[in-house]
Each structure stands twice: as structure tokens, then as C-alpha cells.
Amino acid sequence: MREISFDTETTGLNPRDGDRLVEIGGVELINHVPTGNAYHVYINPQRDMPEGAFRVHGLSAEFLSDKPLFADIADEFLEFVGDGTLVIHNAAFDMGFINVELERAGRRTIPNSQVIDTLEIARRKHPSGPNSLDALCSRYGIDNSRRVKHGALLDAEILAEVYLELIGGRQRALGLVPEEEASSSSSAVMEPGELGNFNAERRPAPLPSFLSEAEYEAHKAFIEGMGDDAIWAKYGS
Numbered sequence: 001m002r003e004i005s006f007d008t009e010t011t012g013l014n015p016r017d018g019d020r021l022v023e024i025g026g027v028e029l030i031n032h033v034p035t036g037n038a039y040h041v042y043i044n045p046q047r048d049m050p051e052g053a054f055r056v057h058g059l060s061a062e063f064l065s066d067k068p069l070f071a072d073i074a075d076e077f078l079e080f081v082g083d084g085t086l087v088i089h090n091a092a093f094d095m096g097f098i099n100v101e102l103e104r105a106g107r108r109t110i111p112n113s114q115v116i117d118t119l120e121i122a123r124r125k126h127p128s129g130p131n132s133l134d135a136l137c138s139r140y141g142i143d144n145s146r147r148v149k150h151g152a153l154l155d156a157e158i159l160a161e162v163y164l165e166l167i168g169g170r171q172r173a174l175g176l177v178p179e180e181e182a183s184s185s186s187s188a189v190m191e192p193g194e195l196g197n198f199n200a201e202r203r204p205a206p207l208p209s210f211l212s213e214a215e216y217e218a219h220k221a222f223i224e225g226m227g228d229d230a231i232w233a234k235y236g237s
Contacts, residue, residue, distance in 0.1 A: 002084040003029040003116070004039075005160035007152045008094045009057040011045050015100040020045035021070055022059050024098075025152030026080065027160050029087070032167070034160055039080040040153040042067040058149045071105040078107060086110065087163050089133050089155075091117035118159065121166045133159060140165040 005027040012019035022045050028037040042064060049061040088094045099109040122131035126139070133155065137144040142161045146154060 004084045005156045006086045007155040015097045023152040025156040027156045070101045074105040074107045087116045090119045136162045
């Protein structure tokens, strides 16, 4: 499964009212694991930079003046996206800009069926909020100290970490059940003592540990660092 944690920066809020894209950032995930493959580009908006937008991302019209137009990078952008799913925080905003730019460049637009909105996931999971990207970083203990100003690639990298937490974290089902079952039901994760459901015979005596005391303590500290809800903790440290 290929997904792309994705973010944009713009000159304003309304692509139908003359605002334009100025930066695109995307981070590739395969089966929810970052691959190190990323896409990043600055874009010449062919217009001035409003002061409010500049305060958000720090990209001036002068800096962007020698950058490619969106039409010049449209094909490489669509090639990078391919049939992957775009993971976006407040997807309606970013996709509004992306699809207006694609229309203007005479390229195919990206359907909603190819997009996951992490803001919607966060609102379902944490209905009392707040659910901004910064708030979710605080909730999940994700370091966003580098985020002095908004930047598309940095925000995409941070969003990838937030997304993994929203869907259950890196511990998701421990690979004990098929992915579709893990997605649909938390009961797919076996609880301690449930191995008997598979009619497996227990050993008369447990096997001796091959871990040294130092390795055992290091592993115990690692599990404790995951927090009280760590799935590993249910299976003993």
C-alpha cells in the first residue's frame, strides 16, 4: 500500500480568487513506513506575496521569482503521486489548490477517493479537540520544534508521524492479523492468554531466556518509553 503524506504552501486562502501554490512537499509511505523517497518543489506563483502569507511560510515573491511554474512541474508531480493515496491534514484546502492548478495546466485532477484527510480522522478520534497539526504533535509527543514557520516538506514529514499515531502507531496489530482485519477491529489483536484459542499445546516448562541481563533491561526501558498503552506491554517485557 503506497501513501504520500502531503502538504502545500500558498499565497492565500482561495484558489478561485487568484491565490496560487508556492510550495509542494510529499513523503512516501509504503505500508505505513516512510521509505525516504520524497517530492519537494518551490513554485513561481506569478504574483505578489501578501504580507499575511509571508508571515506564515517566509517565502517572498523575490525568492520564488526564478522557480518553475506549476505547469512546468505538473507532469513530474502527477508521476510522483501515481495511484498512491494522498494523506493530508485539512485536505479540502490543499486539494482545492492542487486541482485548480492542474485544471489550469490542462492536466487530470486528483479525485477525493485518492485522498485521506487526517483532520477528519483526528476529529473522530478526539472530538473535544484541539486537532491542529501542532496540537496533535503535543498530544502524541512528536517533536515539532523545527516548525518555526510552515514549510511543505517539513510539515509533510511531521504529518507522516501524526498519521501513524492516528491509525494506531507503529505497533499496529504487530502483524498478527491481516491488514484489513487490523483496520476494521481492535479485537483483532490477541490478548494475553488467547493463544489457547488456537489449540496450541503449551510447553511443560518455558524455554530459558537467551537475553543477557543488560539486554533485558534495555528492552524493558524501550517498552516503558512507549507509554502505558504499548501493545508490547500486554505480552510481558
